[in-house]
Amino acid sequence: MRNRIDHLVTASLERLRREGLFPPDWPFVFSVERPREKSHGDFATNAALVLAKAARLSPRLLADRIVAALPEQQDVERWEVAGPGFINFFLSASCLQTVIPAIQQAGSRFGESSSGAGRRVQVEFVSANPTGPMHLGHGRGAVAGDVIARLLQAIGCTVEREYYINDAGAQTLVLGRSVLFRYHALYGQEREMPEGCYPGEYVEEIAQALRQRDGERWLSSSLTEDPPMAVVEFAMQQCLHWIRADLALLNITFDTWFSERTLHQQGGILRAVAQLEAQGLIYEGLPDPPKGKQLESWQARPQRLFRSSQFGDEVDRPLQKSDGSFTYFAADMAYHLDKAQRGFDALVNVWGADHGGYVKRVQAALAALTGKKDLLTICLVQMVTLLRGGQPVRMSKRSGTFVTLREVVEEAGSDAVRFWFLLRSAGANLDFDLDLAMAKTNENPVFYVQYAHARVHSLERRLRERGLAESSEPPLLARLTEAAELDLLRLLSRFPEMIEQAALEKEPHKVPYYLLELSAAFHTYYNGCKILEEDAQLRGARLALVRAVGQVVANGLTLLGVHAPEQM
RNA sequence: GCGUCCGUAGCUCAAUCGGAUAGAGCAACGGCCUUCUAAGCCGUAGGCUACAGGUUCGAUUCCUGUCGGGCGCGCCA
Known part of the structure; x- marks a missing residue:
């Protein structure tokens, strides 16, 4: 519909050009849009305003010339020159x-x-750590990502949905240790919970499942050392199982589940780092001290740094910890290189706003590794506040008032949750009013x-x-x-x-x-x-x-x- | 302190690549069911788009600064 108007205006402009009103090579850049105001017709163009200087006429006079040169046709019933020089088009009923x-x-x-036909696009979203249940914020990102994928499919793109599993970091060990602690408790071996362990009820569920499967096998495992990988693996799989189930409740599925661990095991990180090295973008140096609260424990230690500041980041970022292992960022960088090498025409990441600080460095890494600047779009989705009875429900793992995504979906239903999550732009904080979302009014x-x-x-x-x-x-x-x-x-x-x-x-x-x-x-x-x-x-x-x-x-x-x- | 998102009607939010008289819902007030579902509709009222500058034919939108809020800020993921 819009194109038809566009063609009309262009035809008129070309006619005026032949009459010598415009220089032969002057580009006709103008817009045709749906006016906000109903009385301004179905479509309006700013052509006369934008091209007035080229024609050396006032916008309104040029608009009159454009209108006079419009070709005959059936779709537009009438047009008018209005305001500073807009041309408004009123479609005929038969056209409508x-x-x-x-x-x-x-x-x-x-x-x-x-x-979007012919374009292969990957949308990566959710990517919640497999160390616990999903919360409301994950849910919002999940729905946003899923609908972005559906929208891209609707314009003809071939879309692949991917979930990045953070199964390689220290958090997974914390989960394993937490489960092990509960597991010991199941056998009456009460003791103080180790520092930093997860307190949630789900940990006990995993511990019980572990006992059911393996019996007393892990009783001799120490809580002060790293937990056995088999326990970590078991706990993570349980969490992933729950995450899949929660997503299924929301009618969300993925094409690919990408394991961070495979990057470590199959040398992906080494390859990415080696490439940066070859490009001369890595050096040994002292990272800038943290900018927030002063840490008295801060000690500058030389690390391998990536010159991300050459690609729009504020400072250079460390790739390797002092113990020699790679940072999360190094893995993430390798991950995005992997995505790029899979040949997608565009990459979309849907992240929670709490990851906003990582946008620049990931973009920087991808730009450095691929030379493409606009391959990746990162959508940040702001936080969700749960309201019950009009009052915010404070989420705190410690106080036990933690409400999971599953509980909300089971209470309000997938339809209400999905629609409600989409009712705000991603940039706006979202209040999820449980009572209202369930109201049948x-x-x-x-x-x-x-x-x-x-x-x-x-x-x-x-x-x-x-x-x-x-x-x-x-x-x-x-x-x-x-x-x-x-x-x-x-x-x-x-x-x-x-x-x-x-x-x-x-x-x-x-x-x-x-x-x-x-x-x-x-x-x-x-x-x-x-x-x-x-x-x-x-x-x-x-x-x-x-x-x-x-x-x-x-x-x-x-x-x-x-x-x-x-x-x- | 730095980065980032945001600040629009009493409340929650929209607003097309920079477009014309900034729109909805809720709350408030007043109407509409012998007629296809009143889980609906119609009407009234409500604004210096946080503030100060700048860019231009034109700024809620872009730029700079100030104020206020969310999120983040070394080898956590």
Whole structure:
């Protein structure tokens, strides 16, 4: 739709160029957009404002010239020059009505496009440590990542979903030790919990499972030394099992589970470091002291540093600890190199905001290793606060008020949780109001949208009940002339544009906002116009419109991974 | 202190690559069910877009600074 306007304006400009108004090689860069204000038409272009200088005319005078040179056609009913020199286009009703057959034809695929066709994109998200249950913040990132992946698929990209398992670090040893401690306790060997161990109940669950499988086998293992790898492995697998189950509850699956450990075992880190070394980007040096609270224990020790500051980072980053083992960053760097070498056209990472400090160094590493600057996009998703009874629930592992993602999903349901997580832009902190998300009232946006879909199907049921005849002829869409009907048609035609934009900008929250707007327009229509009219011709046209709305609401909800119920 | 995200109606938030008179929901107030689901609709009220500059035809949007909040800041992941 937008392209048609674009072509019209370009045709006019080319005509003016032939008349000598523009220099032969002057680039026609202008935008065609949907005006915010309804009275400004369906589309508006700023061409006259942007090109006024080139034409040596005032914007309004140029706009008049452009309008006069527009070619004849059917889609635009009228146009006007307005404001400082905008040209507003008002589509004809017949043009607006063409969206209905388009929706009928495309069905569940309406909204898809091919602008991303041929591009292989990887989306890495969640990547929660396998050392405990998932919390709400993980859930938000999971839903955001999943919908970004779905959006990219909708514009034609081939998408691979990946989960990076941090199974190589010290945290996994802490988990193992914690389990071992509980395991000993199960045999009555009470003692003080070792420093830094995880207190959660899930640790005991793992300990019990361990006893069930292995009996007394690990009783002789010391708590002061590193736990046996078999115990660590067992505990991690249990956590991963839970994580998969939690994600499945939210209808999220992955194509690839990538183990950090394999990078250590198969030399990936060494290769990445060697490459930087060869590029002369590694040196022995003293890292800058930490910038925050002064640590009295701070001692400068020479380390192998990566010159990340040459690639936009603030300071150079250490790759190797003083004991010779690699830092987490070194592994992450190798991981991203691995991704790049797998031949994706674009990489997307969805991270929690608490990892924001790592963006620059990972980008720096990737830029250094691949020479590509824009291969990786990192989306930061801000924190989630759980509200119960309007009051924030303080999350604290110690006080025992920790609420897991699973508990919330089981209480509120996947649909409500998914929709709610998407109701804020990623940059905004999110309050998850448990009471509101579960409410079956108009205050709950999930139900508002689902109800719109259910209403469409309620009409279908009524239609059958009453035995109203349906013509085998195509509906006479010219009968759709009410303002509410034209509003709906305009909204429907925006759906593919909305998806495209949400996908390109990786802003999944645009989808629920659109659906709320469409639902509101539908509810207004429903209250103002009778669909199942006596007049069979009018009824047929309205049914066609309503079915198109139902299809688009369903498509939108599917894109969000939310069910579109036929009955509430 | 540094980095980063944010600051928009009483509250929670939108706002197209920089566009025209900044929009919703909730809360408040007033209406609409003998008519396809009132889990709905209509109306009223509510704003110096934190503040001060700058860039330009035009700034909530971009740049600089100030104030306020979230997150992060050596060999944790």
